[in-house]
Every structure is written in structure tokens, then in C-alpha cells.
Amino acid sequence: MGAFADAGSDDLLLGSGVTKKRMSQYLSSVLVAALWSCSAVPGDLWAREIRTNSISIPNPPSWLTERKVNAVVDRIQRVLEWDIRRVNVQWYADAKQFADAHGYGxxxxxxxxxxQNAIHLGPKVTNSNFDGIFGHELVHVILYQKYHDAVPKWLEEGLANHAARRGTVDYVWLSSQAPRNVRSLVHPFDTKLSAQSVSVEGSKYHYMASQALAEMIAARCSLSDLLQLSVGKKLEAYLSTFCRIPDVDQAFRNWLTSKKRAGKGQ
Known part of the structure; x- marks a missing residue:
């Protein structure tokens, strides 16, 4: 038959005594070697997903590492004394897709x-601001997992910022704003609110006032102990007895006045 085997033969593949069986064994060994070399490369270089005991992040940006994720997760779990149940994180590279997902500005x-145990991160989340933003959203998830609705809405955003160490309160600016009833501070992006309420200024006031409230409460009592008391109950019930804050509105006005006098701006 000459130098080449018939296509139907199980023996010679390319002539010169090389059989299909030997070639198959050779190719298998090459494939195994290639797979082994890939596994020897650091995981972050090849990974298309960061997956830990608590977090799953498909297609993370190149700068995000498992170590960076775990550092934030461990800190928030320690502050809130809770082991996070699996949280799925969706990362948006496209601004329009992200805007369509949340429906706001x-x-x-x-x-x-x-x-849903879900966190959505937009394209403006970067290496430098990741820790604070991701930590803030993790707090929201833990508050739901552990406390359900025990934490009032007027405190939740500020507590998330406080626990995640995200941002500072500009007390000079906050004191210059018209006073508002603390319990009116529902979430600034509540769909039932008017466009004015969800404006940039409106949301700025909500987040800053809520964080100032968290700082005020932390100055009066242990936030960690207050939260533990609130498991299965309502946090507000303990403000008067445990934190000695019988009137949260009056206490907040006094707190702002004292901070303004001290010149606590940004």
C-alpha cells in the first residue's frame, strides 16, 4: 500500500511504523502536560470566576483578587458577627446594562x-473604591440574612457605611440643611418617592444623615451589642433602654449642634 495506510486501517497512520495507538498515547500525554502547566499558573491569572465559601463573582475585573475579596468579607463578618451565606455578585462592564438593571440615575x-443574596456592581467600581462599596453592599445582605427587618430603614444605609468604613460625614453641610424627622428617612431610591426625593441632593442628605445617626448611636452604646439584642426583635425598642436615647429626633439635633460647634466638616 506504499507509505500511507488506508483510511479504514487501524494500524499505520502516517507511515514509518507510527500506529494510531501510539499517536493517541502521545497526544494524551501532551494534553496532560498542558493541563498540568495551566494548573501551575497562579489562579488569578486564569480564573474567570472568584469563588470562596461566601462569595461567587463570575468574570471579575483583572485587578480583583480572591485575597482582596476575602479581606473585605472577613472584616464585615467580624464586625457584624455573622458567617455570610452564599452571595452571588454580578459585575457590569457596560453602563447602560447596569442602569437598566437598577432603573435610577x-x-x-x-x-x-x-x-436574593445578590450584589450588583457597576462599571464605576474600581480597585481604589472597591473595599468600601463592596463592604457596604455586603452589610445590606447580612442585615437581611441575620436581622431581617429589625434594623430601621433610616439607619440601614448609615450603618452600612459605618461598618464598611465608607466615606465621612460633613457635619457642617448636614447642619445647614433643614431638619427632617429621622423616621422619614426611608431609602432614597424608594420607587414610591418623588423625583425630587431621589435627586442627588436628596440621596446625599439621606446617606449622610443616616451615617451621622449611626455614629451618634455608636457614641452612646455598643453598636455590636445593640445589634445582638435586636436579633428577632426591633432595634428601635432598645434605643431608649440600652442606648439612653428616648427621643431620637431631639438627640440627633443635639448631636448635629455639638458637631457643628466642634467644626466637624469634611
Whole structure:
């Protein structure tokens, strides 16, 4: 038959005594070697997903590492004394897709759907601001997992910022704003609110006032102990007895006045 075997033969493949069986064994060994070499490369270089005991992040940006994720997760778990149940993180590279997902303006950087154990991060989340933003959204998820609705809405955003160590309160600016009833501070992006309420200024006031309230409460009592008391109950019930804050509105006005006098701006 000459130098080449018939296509139907199980023996010679390319002539010169090389059989199909030997070639198959050779190719298998090459494939195994290639797979082994890939596994020897650091995981972050090849990974298309960061997956830990608590978090799953498909297609993370190149700068995000498992170590960076775990550092934030461990800190928030320690502060809130809770082991996070699996949270799925969706990262958006496209601004329009992200805007379509949340339905609000360009000021939104990330959002959590706590009841779904889901966090959505927009394209403006970067290496430098990741820790604070991701930590903030993790707090929302833990508050739902551990406390359900025990933490009032007027405190939740500020507590998330406080626990995640995200941002500072400009007390000079906050004191210059018209006073508002603390319990009116529902979430600034509540769909039942008017466009004015969800404006940049409106959301700025909500987040800053809520964080100032968290700082005020932390100055009166242990936030960690207060939260533990609130498991299965309502946090507000303990403000008077445990934190000695019988009137949260009056206490907040006094707190702002004292901070303004001290010149606590940004």
C-alpha cells in the first residue's frame, strides 16, 4: 500500500511504523502536560470566576483578587458577627446594562438585592473604591440574612457605611440643611418617592444623615451589642433602654449642634 495506510486501517497512520495507538498515547500525554502547566499558573491569572465559601463573582475585573475579596468579607463578618451565606455578585462592564438593571440615575455605583443574596456592581467600581462599596453592599445582605427587618430603614444605609468604613460625614453641610424627622428617612431610591426625593441632593442628605445617626448611636452604646439584642426583635425598642436615647429626633439635633460647634466638616 506504499507509505500511507488506508483510511479504514487501524494500524499505520502516517507511515514509518507510527500506529494510531501510539499517536493517541502521545497526544494524551501532551494534553496532560498542558493541563498540568495551566494548573501551575497562579489562579488569578486564569480564573474567570472568584469563588470562596461566601462569595461567587463570575468574570471579575483583572485587578480583583480572591485575597482582596476575602479581606473585605472577613472584616464585615467580624464586625457584624455573622458567617455570610452564599452571595452571588454580578459585575457590569457596560453602563447602560447596569442602569437598566437598577432603573435610577448615574449616581448609583452598586446595589444589593438582599432577599436574593445578590450584589450588583457597576462599571464605576474600581480597585481604589472597591473595599468600601463592596463592604457596604455586603452589610445590606447580612442585615437581611441575620436581622431581617429589625434594623430601621433610616439607619440601614448609615450603618452600612459605618461598618464598611465608607466615606465621612460633613457635619457642617448636614447642619445647614433643614431638619427632617429621622423616621422619614426611608431609602432614597424608594420607587414610591418623588423625583425630587431621589435627586442627588436628596440621596446625599439621606446617606449622610443616616451615617451621622449611626455614629451618634455608636457614641452612646455598643453598636455590636445593640445589634445582638435586636436579633428577632426591633432595634428601635432598645434605643431608649440600652442606648439612653428616648427621643431620637431631639438627640440627633443635639448631636448635629455639638458637631457643628466642634467644626466637624469634611
Amino acid at each position: 448615574s449616581s448609583v455605583l452598586a446595589f444589593a438585592r438582599a432577599s
